[in-house]
Every structure is written in structure tokens, then in C-alpha cells.
Amino acid sequence: MSNLKVFEQILELQKAEAEADKRSPKQKIADFDELAENRKHFEDRIRRDERDERNWIEYAQWEESQKEFARARTVWKRAVEFNNQKQCIWLNYAEFEMKNGYTNLAREVWDRAVALFPRADRFWEKYIEMEMVRGSDSCARQIFERWMAFMPDQKTWFFYIRFLKHRKEEAERVREAYERFIECHPKVVNAWIDYAKFELEPDGLRSRSVYERAVDELADHDEADKLFLAFAEFEQYHVREPRRARAVYKSALDHVPKERAKEMHREFIEFERQHGDKEGLEDALAAFKKHYGDEEGLIKVANAKRQLFDFGPVRNSLDGSDDKKRKVSPDE
Structure with a gap:
């Protein structure tokens, strides 16, 4: 290949690169x-109606889609300033910080949100979930403690106690949680029963104490039958x-x-049998x-009485020797 040919190719390559350089800035300007x-467009929408949370949310999410996280955060901050009573804005703001890895900033948002809406369970739940996913059980427990101070509903107390049990917290901490639960909701029968079952070990004395306190509190409650049955089963079987x-x-x-x-009568008949x-x-x-x-x-008393003489010796022990005998039902 002659030197002229080589020179021409070099010129063509340089010309192509120059054309590319000219086009590139134009493309950047077009993007900008x-x-x-x-x-x-988004700012105009906000000026027309700054109270419409959709305008703020769509604006911030669009900035996020452009990887403009600082700009998106600025939009979220403005949004909560103008609409601090809109829970959906706080929720989306916190989730923006979470999913993009800004954990400390997410904590700041959650802290502000739960302070502003202490009765909004989903904020507490999301905050705790974030800490649990990160493996920070101590932080999650601290958030639970702050939540419990607002005396939430029974579902939340059961949620907290399951959290403590699952992480094998010391018994005294779980016991303290139960005590606070029944202080907050003394008429919840299932809370007392759950507490008593927790105290079954080692000898059942603590469990009996819980049942006795529950009976004193709830003997005339609408669901007292559940409590008495659980108490009787505890004494009979445990x-x-x-x-x-x-x-x-x-x-x-x-x-x-x-x-x-x-049902209580039926159980008592079987117990006496x-x-x-x-x-x-x-x-x-x-x-x-x-x-x-x-x-x-x-009930057919005549038939039931006749069955009395078919029982053989009435079982006076709990050794289970007669467990296979047919039960006498009030329906017989």
C-alpha cells in the first residue's frame, strides 16, 4: 500500500472522529x-396544586429513575414540608432511602414519621422490618419498646412477644412484656392464657399463679369459658x-x-368419668x-346411668390405664 493511500485513510479516520465529536455535545445538550x-413540567404541576401528593411522588420517583438521588431527596424534603400529614409521602420517602442503601437517612425519616403518626402501625412495622433484614435485632427491639409505650392493640403485643421468643430472649424480658401486655389489655383472655402457657416450666407454679390472677380478673367475662377450660386442662394434664x-x-x-x-358441662362429665x-x-x-x-x-340420663355399671372400677389415678375406654357422652 502506497504512502498516499495510508495518508488518505488517516485523514478519513480523523474526519470521522471529528464528526463524532461534533455530534456528541449536541446529544448531551439535547439530553440536558x-x-x-x-x-x-413537574414544577408546573406542583405550582398548580402543591397539596396533591401524586405530583410530589411522581416527581421524586422520576428523579430517582434518572439516578439523581440528591435531587430526588430534595423533592421528598419539599414534599413533607408542604404535606407533612400525608402518610403516603412519608412512606415513599423512607422506602426511597432504604432501597437505595441510605440506611441512616432512612432511620431519620422513619423516626420523624413514627413521631408524627404514633398510631400508624405500618410505619412501625416497616421500620422494624428494615432493622430485622439488616440483622440488627437490638435496634429492632428498641423500636418495639418505643412502639409499646403508646399502648398499641393486642395484635401488636403478640407480635412483640413472638419477636422476643423467636430470638430466645431471656425469660424475664418476655415475662415483663406479658405483664405490660395484660396491664394494657387486662380483658384479653388469650393474653392471659398465652402468658400462663409460657410459664409452664419448670413446675407450673408460675403458670397456676397467672391462671388464678386471670380468673380473679375475668371470671364474669364473656369469654371466661375459654379461660376456665384452659385452667382446668392445666391442672388435669400438666x-x-x-x-x-x-x-x-x-x-x-x-x-x-x-x-x-x-361444652364446660361436657368436659366436666368426662372428667368425672x-x-x-x-x-x-x-x-x-x-x-x-x-x-x-x-x-x-x-342428654339421656337413664342410658348414662346404666353405663355407670359398665365402667368397672372408676379410675382414681392419672396413669392412663383407662384411656382407651369409651367416653360417656351426654348425647348417649
């Missing part, structure tokens, strides 16, 4: 103009104290209205008939 035009269980059943039948006590004597079982059957009668076939 387009960005400026879009920003003007600590194997049939005398105490019988006392619980009898107390329950004195307090629970008969329209809610049918397993742990009582002939006289006790007859009394339980007679009490059932007195309250519910025969008209709906709920």
Missing part, C-alpha cells in the same frame, strides 16, 4: 434540555392435680352463663339435665 423540560381441676370446673359452672357453658366416683358422675349428669334438659337429645 429534555431533563430541564421534564423538571419544568400438673396432674385432679382435685384442683375439679374445683376449677365447679367454679366455672358457677360463673359461666349456661348458654356458654354446654375419668377421675371421679359414681356419685360425682351422677351429679354431673344431673346438672347437665337440669340446665339443658332432654328435649333436644342433649
Whole structure:
């Protein structure tokens, strides 16, 4: 190839590069103009109606899509200044900081949001979720503690206690949470039952104490039947104290209205079949008939009494030797 040919090729290459250099700035200017035009469009929308949260959210999200995080943050800050009572703006603002890795800035936003809306559960939940995902259980627990100070609903207390149990917190911390729960919501039967079950180990004494306190508080509650049944089962099966269980059943039948006590009566009849004597079982059957009668076939006392003589020795222990025997149902 001659030197002339080489020289011509070099000139053509230089010319092409020069043309490319000329086009490139024009393209950048066009991009800049387009960005400026879009920003003007969003600013005009805000000027027309700065109280419409959609204008702010779409503007900030557009800046984020351009990877202009500083500009997006400025929009969010302006948005909460003009619309600080719009929860959706705070939520989107915090999530913007979270998903782009600005954890400390996200904490600042969540802190401001929960202070402004202490009854908005989703803010607390999202804040705690962020810390849990990061593996910062201590921070999550601190946020829970701040939340509990506002005496939230029972769902939130159960959520907090599950969090403590799942992370194998020391028993005293869980116990303290239960105590605060029942202080905040003393009429929630399930809270007392859950607390008592937590205290089953090692010997059940703490559990019995919780049940006794619950009965004192809730003996005449609409859901007292659930409490008494749980208490009786505890005495009967967990600590194997049939005398105490019988006392619980009898107390329950004195307090629970008969329209809610049918299942309690059935359980008591079965209890007497397993742990009582002939006289006790007859009394339980007679009490059932007195309250519910025969008209709906709920109980057939004659048949039930006849079955008494088929039981053999009435079981007086809890060794399980008669567990396979057929139960006497009030329906027989």
C-alpha cells in the first residue's frame, strides 16, 4: 500500500472522529434540555396544586429513575414540608432511602414519621422490618419498646412477644412484656392464657399463679369459658392435680352463663368419668339435665346411668390405664 493511500485513510479516520465529536455535545445538550423540560413540567404541576401528593411522588420517583438521588431527596424534603400529614409521602420517602442503601437517612425519616403518626402501625412495622433484614435485632427491639409505650392493640403485643421468643430472649424480658401486655389489655383472655402457657416450666407454679390472677380478673367475662377450660386442662394434664381441676370446673359452672357453658358441662362429665366416683358422675349428669334438659337429645340420663355399671372400677389415678375406654357422652 502506497504512502498516499495510508495518508488518505488517516485523514478519513480523523474526519470521522471529528464528526463524532461534533455530534456528541449536541446529544448531551439535547439530553440536558429534555431533563430541564421534564423538571419544568413537574414544577408546573406542583405550582398548580402543591397539596396533591401524586405530583410530589411522581416527581421524586422520576428523579430517582434518572439516578439523581440528591435531587430526588430534595423533592421528598419539599414534599413533607408542604404535606407533612400525608402518610403516603412519608412512606415513599423512607422506602426511597432504604432501597437505595441510605440506611441512616432512612432511620431519620422513619423516626420523624413514627413521631408524627404514633398510631400508624405500618410505619412501625416497616421500620422494624428494615432493622430485622439488616440483622440488627437490638435496634429492632428498641423500636418495639418505643412502639409499646403508646399502648398499641393486642395484635401488636403478640407480635412483640413472638419477636422476643423467636430470638430466645431471656425469660424475664418476655415475662415483663406479658405483664405490660395484660396491664394494657387486662380483658384479653388469650393474653392471659398465652402468658400462663409460657410459664409452664419448670413446675407450673408460675403458670397456676397467672391462671388464678386471670380468673380473679375475668371470671364474669364473656369469654371466661375459654379461660376456665384452659385452667382446668392445666391442672388435669400438666400438673396432674385432679382435685384442683375439679374445683376449677365447679367454679366455672358457677360463673359461666349456661348458654356458654354446654361444652364446660361436657368436659366436666368426662372428667368425672375419668377421675371421679359414681356419685360425682351422677351429679354431673344431673346438672347437665337440669340446665339443658332432654328435649333436644342433649342428654339421656337413664342410658348414662346404666353405663355407670359398665365402667368397672372408676379410675382414681392419672396413669392412663383407662384411656382407651369409651367416653360417656351426654348425647348417649
